[in-house]
Amino acid sequence: MDETLGTALRRWRDRLSPLDVGRPSRPGRRAAGLRREELAELAGLSVDYVVRLEQGRATSPSAQVVASLARALQLGPVERDYAYRLAGLLPPQEGTISTHVPAGVQRMLARLGEFPVGVFSADWTLLSWTPSWSVLMGDPSARTHVERNLVRAVFTPGPSTLATWPVLQEGDALKPALVADLRTALVDYPGDRALVGLVGELRSTSAEFTRLWDEGAVGRHISARKTIVHPEVGEVRCDCDVLTVPGCDIRLVVYTVAAGSADAEKLEFLRVTNGVRAGGSPPAGPGLFSTP
Known part of the structure; x- marks a missing residue:
C-alpha cells in the first residue's frame, strides 16, 4: 500500500518518546509514543485536524502546517522533505531561510x-x-x-x-544589531522572497530602519x-x-x-x-x- 502523509505521521508519532519533548512518561501509559493530543498541542494544531490528517480526510495542509509538524515530530531534513512531498508540496529550496529545528x-x-x-x-x-x-x-x-x-x-x-x-x-544596541543581522541574512539567503519582502516592507514603513540599513553595518x-x-x-x-x-x-x-x-x-x-x-x-x- 502506498504511504500517505497520514501513515507517515502515525509512524513518526509512535517512535517519539514523551521524554524527548519534555513530557513525563507516567506508569501505566498505554501509548509508547506521542498521543494525537500531545502532537496537536506541540504543533499548535487542533486535535481534530491531526486526526483528519492521519485518517487522510485532510489532504491539503499548508507548508506552515507541515513545517510545524516536522518540528514537533523532530524530523531530520530528509524526512522533513519527504513529509512535504507526501503533502503535495515542494520542500524548502536552497537559498531560502530554514525553519527546521534539529x-x-x-x-x-x-x-x-x-x-x-x-x-x-x-x-x-x-x-x-x-x-x-x-x-x-x-x-x-x-x-x-x-x-x-x-x-x-x-x-x-x-x-x-x-x-x-x-x-x-x-542601551541602544538592539535595533542596529538586528538590522546588521538581517543584512547578513540577506547575503546568505538572497533567494528568500519573504526575507526580501520584509526588508522592502520595513524600508517603506520605518524611517529609522531605513536610516540604519543605509548606514551599512553588518x-x-x-x-x-x-x-x-x-x-x-x-x-x-x-x-x-x-x-x-x-x-x-x-x-x-x-x-x-x-x-x-x-x-x-x-x-x-x-x-x-x-x-x-x-x-x-x-x-x-x-x-x-x-x-x-
Missing part, C-alpha cells in the same frame, strides 16, 4: 524548560519557545506568523506584537541586558544571550537571571504559578513547540 536541539530545549528560551529563524521569526518563555514574555501562540517576527515587531510603531507586555532594552545580534515589565511581578532584569547552532542557521535566545537574586525569585514564582495574569487565568500556550 532534533538534538529540541531534546535539549525539552530539558531546559525552567529557562525562558525562544528559537528564531535567520530572519528573526519566532519558531518555538519553552513554557518559561510564555510566562515571562507573554504567550506567543495567539500571534500570527507575521507578528512573530522580532525585527518587524521592534520597528513597528506602537506596542510590540511579539511580547505581551513591555520588554525594555538596556554583524550579529549576540547578547544584551533587558528588563521585562511583567504585570504580576513588576520588573525582571535578565541577561539575554543569543546562541547559534553549528550547521543550522537558527538562534536560541536564552534569558537567565542571577541565582538567589530577587529576579530569580520572581521568575521562579512565575514558572511555578504558570504566569497567572491579573485576570486570574494562565496563558493558554501550546507547550514547547508551536506552529509558525
